[in-house]
Amino acid sequence: MIASTQTNHPLAGSGTDDAGRVQKPIDAATSRLKSAGLRITQPRIAILESMIKSGQPATIEQIHGDLSADSCDLVTVYRCLAVFEQLGLVRRSFFHNGTSLYELNLAGTSRYHVICKSSNRVDEIDAETTAELRQAVQRVEDILKSKGFSDVSHVVEFFAVAPQGGRIGATPEIPAVR
Numbered sequence: 001m002i003a004s005t006q007t008n009h010p011l012a013g014s015g016t017d018d019a020g021r022v023q024k025p026i027d028a029a030t031s032r033l034k035s036a037g038l039r040i041t042q043p044r045i046a047i048l049e050s051m052i053k054s055g056q057p058a059t060i061e062q063i064h065g066d067l068s069a070d071s072c073d074l075v076t077v078y079r080c081l082a083v084f085e086q087l088g089l090v091r092r093s094f095f096h097n098g099t100s101l102y103e104l105n106l107a108g109t110s111r112y113h114v115i116c117k118s119s120n121r122v123d124e125i126d127a128e129t130t131a132e133l134r135q136a137v138q139r140v141e142d143i144l145k146s147k148g149f150s151d152v153s154h155v156v157e158f159f160a161v162a163p164q165g166g167r168i169g170a171t172p173e174i175p176a177v178r
Helices: 025-035 042-054 060-066 074-087 127-146
Strands: 090-094 100-104 113-116 122-124 158-160
Touching: 025 042, 042 060, 042 074, 042 100, 060 074, 060 100, 074 090, 074 100
Parallel strands: 113 158
Antiparallel strands: 090 100, 113 122
């Protein structure tokens, strides 16, 4: 017997509803998958739901740990995140030790973080600083494009030791990777 991985899962919506209301995050994500010609599978939905629920950058192991035991294996999480990254659906960033973190990128704009070197806590940088950083990055990207470069992208990460008891943003702490 051959089992299909395609699903008619109720969260696998195809866009805005009949009233033209804004899509839920899972609907926006699955719509992007469909637009790329990819199937909406149970493992992909489980991974997307985990990332939406978390709302912060997470390692592959953390994402896999959030899934139910029968949803998919670790290799499937790796493969799905690679596809999601290729589509621009997720953005990869890094801990200072090189460990990859993945974050949903539904809006298509990068969020910037500072990662504490001692606790691995990830805090989102405030809106005003992010706006300034986006302007600077856009200027560099425009210069590169004017020189003939195409498919320009970037990764910007900040690493620091957080002030005692202080938080830079409101993002909850991510456990240290071992």
